[in-house]
Amino acid sequence: MSNETILETEDLTKEFSGFVAVNGVGLRVARGTIHALIGPNGAGKTTCFNLLTKFLSPSRGRIVFKGRDITALPPAEVARLGLVRSFQISAVFPHLTVLENVRIALQRRRGGSFDFWRSKRVLDALNDRALALITDVGLAQFAHATAAELPPGYPYGLRFAVPQAEMPVYLPWLMRQVRDLGGEIVTRRVTALSELFEAGVDALVNCPGLGARELVGDRSVYPVRGQIVRVTNPGITMSVRDEFHPDGRAYVHPRSGDCVLGGTLDEDEWDTKPDPGTAEAIIARCTEIVPALADAKVIEHLAGLRPGRPEVRLESNAPAGGGPRIVHNYGHGGAGITLSWGCAEQATRILRAGET
Numbered sequence: 001m002s003n004e005t006i007l008e009t010e011d012l013t014k015e016f017s018g019f020v021a022v023n024g025v026g027l028r029v030a031r032g033t034i035h036a037l038i039g040p041n042g043a044g045k046t047t048c049f050n051l052l053t054k055f056l057s058p059s060r061g062r063i064v065f066k067g068r069d070i071t072a073l074p075p076a077e078v079a080r081l082g083l084v085r086s087f088q089i090s091a092v093f094p095h096l097t098v099l100e101n102v103r104i105a106l107q108r109r110r111g112g113s114f115d116f117w118r119s120k121r122v123l124d125a126l127n128d129r130a131l132a133l134i135t136d137v138g139l140a141q142f143a144h145a146t147a148a149e150l151p152p153g154y155p156y157g158l159r160f161a162v163p164q165a166e167m168p169v170y171l172p173w174l175m176r177q178v179r180d181l182g183g184e185i186v187t188r189r190v191t192a193l194s195e196l197f198e199a200g201v202d203a204l205v206n207c208p209g210l211g212a213r214e215l216v217g218d219r220s221v222y223p224v225r226g227q228i229v230r231v232t233n234p235g236i237t238m239s240v241r242d243e244f245h246p247d248g249r250a251y252v253h254p255r256s257g258d259c260v261l262g263g264t265l266d267e268d269e270w271d272t273k274p275d276p277g278t279a280e281a282i283i284a285r286c287t288e289i290v291p292a293l294a295d296a297k298v299i300e301h302l303a304g305l306r307p308g309r310p311e312v313r314l315e316s317n318a319p320a321g322g323g324p325r326i327v328h329n330y331g332h333g334g335a336g337i338t339l340s341w342g343c344a345e346q347a348t349r350i351l352r353a354g355e356t
Contacts, residue, residue: 006031007052007083012061014047021047025061053085054078094148098139101147102130138238164239165337166255191215197323203351204326209307212330218313221331224306225269227278229261229286231296242289250285258299261286265334267308274301306334314343316350327351 012025022044037045050056054075063071065083092101106126134143212218241251253260279301287293309331316327327347332339
């Protein structure tokens, strides 16, 4: 990976009639790296992207791309230099085919713009590359359909690679790691942390999930009910999600021995019995976004509770009546796997540094 800086900003600022939406952003992106811009609604994320791609002009500051100052360039010229973006709302040509829509994005490489009097057959040279991209995202069967003919949800999407943890494999691996490092796993029911204040215990890391309501009296923890369906895998290798399906969220996660179809996200629901009607609706939504599931056999219906909380609790305190230091680490909702390693590292730092 190169350390070359490909995109850099200095004091990038945007004001709207006295309101400062982006204030003094200094950004440096190295070639080959991936960055995320994270913040709450209204933080200025979209405005920042509009500045970088020149859909907005900055009130002050400077933008440099590949060593060239692009602060004063128009959006089209910035795009021709290779700085492009994907929009949250799709903008396709509804009466062109899928292949023709993708081919439009490839036409920029031809470098010419005065093609009014030339046959459109000159674009056929781009067909192979366009079809390869379409096939790569599983849309080959729709290549010659117009965008208006696509099933709901198909005109726009994002494709990316992330790790996927299979819990039936991952949890036993974690337990082996603990044992290999000399740890001991004991199954025991407790109703108060003080029951664990035994001789030789220097610290407790409290990860009770929903049990925090009773164990430490944290009533801000609430259940988030999730229902899924496990089915046989008909050969699917790519996870697919539709968070905006009109009938509810839908996701398909293929695993080594099955496919997980979901799902629901019902706050303050304690019922862990799978609902037949909900299961039928999940299967229908998932089959709509992944038609290959039509002949998949149902293996199991499951419903469980995630430990929701307004924010993750990751802090320490010493019990009022004495005892070992306690580090609380719970309230991760449905993001437990994603957040687990980072939260574990922070809990370790708290213990080692004696932070409160």
